[in-house]
Amino acid sequence: MRWMWVDRIIELVPRERLVAIKNISMAEEYVHDHFIATPVSPALPVMPSCFILEGMAQSAGILVGHANGFSEKVILAKINKAEFHYDAVPGYTLRYTALIKYLDPAGASTTGRVELIDPSTGESQEIGTIDLMFSHVDNNMAGTAFPKENFVFSDSFKTLLRTSGIS
Amino acid sequence: MVQKAEIIPLRSSHRKQTSLYQCTVAAAVVLLIPQVFVAVASNYRQDEAGAASAWDSIFKRPLGHAFTPCPHASPALLLRQMTQDEIFTKIRGVLVDALAVDGDDVTRKSVLTADLGAESIDFLDIVFKLEQVFAIKIPQGELFPENLAQDPRYVQSGKLTPEGLTLLKGRLPHVDFSSFEADPVLKKVGSLFTVETLIKFVEFKLAKK
Numbered sequence: 001m002r003w004m005w006v007d008r009i010i011e012l013v014p015r016e017r018l019v020a021i022k023n024i025s026m027a028e029e030y031v032h033d034h035f036i037a038t039p040v041s042p043a044l045p046v047m048p049s050c051f052i053l054e055g056m057a058q059s060a061g062i063l064v065g066h067a068n069g070f071s072e073k074v075i076l077a078k079i080n081k082a083e084f085h086y087d088a089v090p091g092y093t094l095r096y097t098a099l100i101k102y103l104d105p106a107g108a109s110t111t112g113r114v115e116l117i118d119p120s121t122g123e124s125q126e127i128g129t130i131d132l133m134f135s136h137v138d139n140n141m142a143g144t145a146f147p148k149e150n151f152v153f154s155d156s157f158k159t160l161l162r163t164s165g166i167s
Numbered sequence: 168m169v170q171k172a173e174i175i176p177l178r179s180s181h182r183k184q185t186s187l188y189q190c191t192v193a194a195a196v197v198l199l200i201p202q203v204f205v206a207v208a209s210n211y212r213q214d215e216a217g218a219a220s221a222w223d224s225i226f227k228r229p230l231g232h233a234f235t236p237c238p239h240a241s242p243a244l245l246l247r248q249m250t251q252d253e254i255f256t257k258i259r260g261v262l263v264d265a266l267a268v269d270g271d272d273v274t275r276k277s278v279l280t281a282d283l284g285a286e287s288i289d290f291l292d293i294v295f296k297l298e299q300v301f302a303i304k305i306p307q308g309e310l311f312p313e314n315l316a317q318d319p320r321y322v323q324s325g326k327l328t329p330e331g332l333t334l335l336k337g338r339l340p341h342v343d344f345s346s347f348e349a350d351p352v353l354k355k356v357g358s359l360f361t362v363e364t365l366i367k368f369v370e371f372k373l374a375k376k
């Protein structure tokens with residue numbers, strides 16, 4: 001399973017909302033370098049915000065792709081807004097809530113909320129908001145042709161959908 | 168002697184009995200009006216739990232709309248209500264949001280690509296936002312042309328053919344081609360799209376609808 005930043009989809013309302021979670025583990029490789037110990041400070045394991053962004057992009061991308069039965073090649077085209085207020089650290093769970101703002105044959109616009117859940121207490125805290133734009137790349141304005149097979153929703157995504165109980 | 172007609176004050180017992188239907192309608196109006204004011208005042212903000220605003224709960228609009236005019240207002244009413252200056256103000260808000268530019272940098276003559284840094288994906292974002300703000304539907308390719316460069320009938324050696332120019336003019340009646348026609352280089356098509364173009368397009372769409 002390569003480059004999957006979502007562990008499970010826990011809610012899907014077609015063409016409207018998708019909620020997914022990702023558990024942050026100390027075993028993930030990037031944690032060992034981010035941030036590494038220095039002579040003046042101990043190691044500080046923190047999940048980089050760019051990976052949180054990728055998790056939201058995958059969540060929202062699945063929502064947009066599902067809206068058309070995964071027949072469209074959904075590509076992240078623009079990050080309209082990405083605000084992070086708190087760090088995400090190992091031992092906690094991220095919950096992505098993606099909502100479709102607009103959807104048409106050319107693409108889609110989504111808004112999303114990221115929460116950090118403490119598994120020991122069940123409490124959650126909103127740590128960021130992310131607004132994205134996706135393009136249905138086969139309907140691009142330049143008329144550029146892409147391969148026929150849907151290279152976006154690979155076997156990894158199919159496995160995620162199946163294990164989450166989504167057809 | 169003519170008797171003066173006696174004026175009998177109308178008492179409640181003399182009034183026609185108010186029907187149950189009239190009572191129900193009156194009650195609904197009285198109860199609904201405060202909610203509408205609350206919805207307008209809340210300005211579509213979401214509450215802490217992320218639930219829909221009062222406006223959304225009444226009219227069941229999807230979450231996240233930046234601005235939605237009254238869903239029951241006709242396009243003709245919107246057109247009468249909006250002057251070109253008002254349309255420009257709303258379009259400026261759209262461009263500030265879509266292109267992350269300063270409002271002062273957006274003038275009517277600003278070229279979307281050269282002056283405001285718009286790229287192809289920004290055009291899609293602009294179309295989405297215009298549809299939301301003005302409650303209009305913009306089919307793909309209506310505002311910004313598509314698939315032009317791929318057809319040799321319309322583009323040769325990097326320039327638009329007379330057929331291509333005619334096609335573009337037909338597709339984009341809201342665009343001023345007077346300066347472009349002298350040297351119709353394909354790469355310069357982007358310079359046709361100014362803020363004034365968007366204003367004329369929105370006026371055209373509102374009037375057409």
